[in-house]
Each structure stands twice: as structure tokens, then as C-alpha cells.
Amino acid sequence: MKTPNSDLTQWLDRSGMSRKELARRVKAAAQTWGQPHITPDATTVRRWLEGDQPRPPVPEILADVFSASVGYRVTTYDLGFSESPAVDRALVYNSSFAVTVEAVADLGRADVDRRKFLAAAPFAAVAAIGPSRDWLLNTLDQQPPSGPRVRLEDVSAVRNMFGEFQRMDVLQGGGSGRLILAEYMNQHVFPLLRRTHTEDVRRALCEAAAEQTYLLGWMAYDNGEHGIAQRYLVQSLRLAEESRNAALGAHVLAGMADQATLLGNPEEGRRLAQAGRAGLGNSTSAACLADLWALEARALAKLGDKTAATRAVRQSEASFNRVRSEDEQEWAAFIDPAYLHGEHANTFRDLEQASTAEEHARQSIDHARKQRRARRGAMSQAALAVSHLQRRDLEAAHAAGLRTLSLSRQVKSSRCVEAVQDLQRRMKPFGRNRLVADFNERARDLVAAA
Structure with a gap:
């Protein structure tokens, strides 16, 4: 009945x-x-x-x-009605700006009201194919509905908040402030998108909204909530297209590439990074280009292509050497030596080139320590520990593993926990060695809490 x-x-x-x-x-x-x-x-x-x-x-x-x-x-x-349609709509790269605004607004509300949302939001492995293609091909010119006009001062207020939330993510991890950001978007940003604007204000507002929607996705990604992250990233890409900011769109594709590779689809990760480079060109953002090359290298290493991965790392380094910080947008601030050396360390870790992985890991650790970036430091300490394990130096790996644990406890990040779990798996071949038992005992509370 x-x-x-x-x-x-x-x-x-x-x-x-x-x-x-x-x-x-x-x-x-x-x-x-x-x-x-x-x-x-x-x-x-x-x-x-x-x-x-x-x-x-x-x-x-x-x-x-x-x-x-x-x-x-x-x-x-x-x-x-079931939340599933609204959740699924966030996977669609819609040509209508009005429909996009409502899709991302529904997503933000569902994210805050989390009673059913997590179960309804699985990761869809092929969902990025259409959005990345459409971002490259579409040129849209649709106007928002009528209403009170938005001023550039309104957009500036949104941008100022972005900087605060980005710092929260970098220093405390993605699990710390995402729901606060989602509520801020629901209350202050999405309503602005429904109002009328001059063309310059409209593009600036879409750009600011795309940046914050991306950050919501990145925070969800860092907290291991990949279905939510994917939906935010798809909608961020659509808003970035509306803003006509090619570098921002390429930045979103970089996030999608990172997620695809992490979840076991490096071929898709490679393709998304290449799509980002195709849309970006060589002169828009050297920092974003460096990131895209680094993520392509990560994917290539997972695919076992040593030559191409090494070449991509060199391209990443060359691109970063051209970075002028005054020319880069605020969201590119995280693309720095701590981040890039950390990514390169993971690339060479996967290629089992222990010495090169250690070199990059140590540089990343040094930069992260100076910036007090515990999450980046933890992941690079984990890469350093793996490089020691690959050389059968369990004592050095144990020491780096303990530093990984210490830094991981300072942030709320599932990626740090996953790095610890990866170390536990890699230590298994050493059997019942006392150092393995000690590391597992020290890691127990962190892993259990996650």
C-alpha cells in the first residue's frame, strides 16, 4: 500500500x-x-x-x-522525494546555467543535511568523461534570472572568505571545516548566483563560486567522501566554464585527475590531466601546468610507464620554474615546493626508485615543516618511509613512520590515515619484527578512529 x-x-x-x-x-x-x-x-x-x-x-x-x-x-x-535524483543531478554537466545553480545548491543543502546523503552518493567511475569534454568544447552565454543586482563588493566578500577556508583546509585537513563552508555557500553564495549581474560581475561571481565549490569537493576528497567530492567537482567545472577562466577549469580537472588515480583508475587520471593541459595552454598559469604534469606523472607511474612518468616530472619542474607568484590566482597558492616535491616523491615511490623518491620526500618535508603544514608533512614522511622499506631499511622506515603518525594526529584527513595503513601493509613482509609490532600498536588508535 x-x-x-x-x-x-x-x-x-x-x-x-x-x-x-x-x-x-x-x-x-x-x-x-x-x-x-x-x-x-x-x-x-x-x-x-x-x-x-x-x-x-x-x-x-x-x-x-x-x-x-x-x-x-x-x-x-x-x-x-528521494534525495537520489538531486544527488545524481550533480554528476551532470548541464548546458543551462540556471539548472547548474540549482544542482549545486541542492548538493550543498544535501551535504549539510547528511541523514541520507552519504549512502546516496557513490563515486561514478566514468562520470568525468562528459564534463571534461564539454568544458573543452562549450561556449555558453546564458543570463541568470531577474532580481536585485549583485555588486563587485559582494563578490569581493565571497573571495575573502575563500582565502580563510583554503587556509583552514591546508593547515587542519579537509574534515575540519567543510560543512561550515557548505552552509556559507548555501546562505550567501548560491543566492547571489540567482540574481542579475552585469557581465563582468557575473563572470567574477561564477569564478568565486567555482573556487569555493572546488574547495568543497577537495575537502570531501581529503576526508575520503569521494562520491560527494566528485559531484562538487563536476559542478565547479561547469561554473568555471561560465566564468571563462580557463586556468580555473584546468585546476578543477587536476583535482578530478588526482581523485581518479587515487581510486584505482590511473588511465582516466592521465586523460583528465591531459584535458586540463589542452584547455590551459602554456601561458595562462605556470603553477596549474606544473600541477597537471605532476598528476599525469602520478598516473603514468601507476600504469608502469617509467619513461613517460619521468618525463612528466621534468615537465612539471620546468613549468614550476616559470611561476611568478604575482601572476597566479589565489587558489594556486598550494602549488608550491612542499606540494610538488611530495607528488614527485609518490611518483618515484610507485616506480620503485627509492633514492629519487627519498630526495623529493625530504625536500617536501623540509618545506612543509617551515610552513607548519602537517598534512603535507605526514604524507611526505610516509613516502620517505616507503623509500626506506624499498631498500629493506626497517629501522629508518619505522622512524619516518612514527613521524607520519605524529603529524597525522594533528589534522583531520583520511589521506593521512590511508598513508599510515599503506605503511602497515608494506611492513608485513618483515613479519613479527619488534619494530613492525611497535608501529602497528602506535597506529591502532588513529586507524580505529578513522
Whole structure:
């Protein structure tokens, strides 16, 4: 027996629409969505009220219709429908700017209201294919709906907050402030995107929103919530395209490449890094280009292509030598020697070139220590420990492993925990050696808490 949808009934009463009028508006909205086959009538609406679950994208269209009626965002969750359609919509790189704004707003709200969200947001291995292609090919010129105009001062306020949240991520880990940032986006940034702007303000606002949406994705990625991260990154890429900032779009693709390689799909990681380079060119952002080459090297190392991976590291280093900090955007601040040497250390670790991995790891550790960046220091200490294990020097590996543990406890980052777990696996061939037992005992609380 079906359960009546009391939420939908309440929203229909609140809107003042009849069933016939709601059906008419859904039909009209479906036309703008490119779904002319969706033609509900009053009987269809009655069935929804009685508990029938409409097929996607009808729940999203209903949410848009009610949002327009009441003057603020209503989600599929509010209407009593499963969150899954809204979550899945965030994987779509939509040509409509208005639909993109609502998709990322729904995603942010679902992220804050986490009762069902995590289970509904799996990582989709092939979801990046369309977005990366469309980012390279699309040139869009759609205007936002009418409303009070946004000023450049509004955009500056958003940018100032980005810097604060980025520092929080770098120093404390992705698990520390993401939900605060998501709530800030829900309350202050997404509403601005729905208002009217001059063209220069519109692009600046989309750029600022793309930066913060990327940071939300990166924080989720660092905290091991890959389904959420992927959805934020797809929507960030779409907002970056709207801003006409090629370097920012390439930066988002770098994040997507990093995630794909980490989750066991280095071929996809390589392709995403190459797409970023193709869209970026050689002169827009030397820092972003260095990052893309570094991530391509990581993917190539996972694929076992020693020659290509080594060449990509050299390209990364050459690109970074051309960086002029005054020419780079704020989001590129993390692309520095601590980060790049850490990535190169992991590349040579995977190529089992222990000496070269150790050299890069030590340089990364030195820079991270000076900047008090515990997360980067922990991951580079782990790479150093692996280089010692590859040379069968368990005592040196144990010492580096303990430093990894100490730094990992200072941040909330699943990547640090995963680095510790990787060390535990790599120490297994040493059997019941007392140093292995000691490391496992010291790591137990950190791993158990994660």
C-alpha cells in the first residue's frame, strides 16, 4: 500500500496552486528542460500526492516549479522525494546555467543535511568523461534570472572568505571545516548566483563560486567522501566554464585527475590531466601546468610507464620554474615546493626508485615543516618511509613512520590515515619484527578512529 506524500501536499497547499495548475506549470518547465514528453495532468498530480514516485527528472522539475512559486529554493527532499535524483543531478554537466545553480545548491543543502546523503552518493567511475569534454568544447552565454543586482563588493566578500577556508583546509585537513563552508555557500553564495549581474560581475561571481565549490569537493576528497567530492567537482567545472577562466577549469580537472588515480583508475587520471593541459595552454598559469604534469606523472607511474612518468616530472619542474607568484590566482597558492616535491616523491615511490623518491620526500618535508603544514608533512614522511622499506631499511622506515603518525594526529584527513595503513601493509613482509609490532600498536588508535 502506498503512503501518501504529505510533504508534497503541504507544498501544494502553500503555493496556492490547484492540481491542474501544477500540472500545467510542470509541463511548461519540462519544455525548458528539453523534456517535451513530460505532459502531466491533474490525475497525474493526484497520483503523486497519493504516493507515486515520478521518474527523474520530474522531481527536479517539480522542485524548480515550487521554487519559482514561493520565491526561494525548494528541493526534492522538501517535496518528499528521494534525495537520489538531486544527488545524481550533480554528476551532470548541464548546458543551462540556471539548472547548474540549482544542482549545486541542492548538493550543498544535501551535504549539510547528511541523514541520507552519504549512502546516496557513490563515486561514478566514468562520470568525468562528459564534463571534461564539454568544458573543452562549450561556449555558453546564458543570463541568470531577474532580481536585485549583485555588486563587485559582494563578490569581493565571497573571495575573502575563500582565502580563510583554503587556509583552514591546508593547515587542519579537509574534515575540519567543510560543512561550515557548505552552509556559507548555501546562505550567501548560491543566492547571489540567482540574481542579475552585469557581465563582468557575473563572470567574477561564477569564478568565486567555482573556487569555493572546488574547495568543497577537495575537502570531501581529503576526508575520503569521494562520491560527494566528485559531484562538487563536476559542478565547479561547469561554473568555471561560465566564468571563462580557463586556468580555473584546468585546476578543477587536476583535482578530478588526482581523485581518479587515487581510486584505482590511473588511465582516466592521465586523460583528465591531459584535458586540463589542452584547455590551459602554456601561458595562462605556470603553477596549474606544473600541477597537471605532476598528476599525469602520478598516473603514468601507476600504469608502469617509467619513461613517460619521468618525463612528466621534468615537465612539471620546468613549468614550476616559470611561476611568478604575482601572476597566479589565489587558489594556486598550494602549488608550491612542499606540494610538488611530495607528488614527485609518490611518483618515484610507485616506480620503485627509492633514492629519487627519498630526495623529493625530504625536500617536501623540509618545506612543509617551515610552513607548519602537517598534512603535507605526514604524507611526505610516509613516502620517505616507503623509500626506506624499498631498500629493506626497517629501522629508518619505522622512524619516518612514527613521524607520519605524529603529524597525522594533528589534522583531520583520511589521506593521512590511508598513508599510515599503506605503511602497515608494506611492513608485513618483515613479519613479527619488534619494530613492525611497535608501529602497528602506535597506529591502532588513529586507524580505529578513522
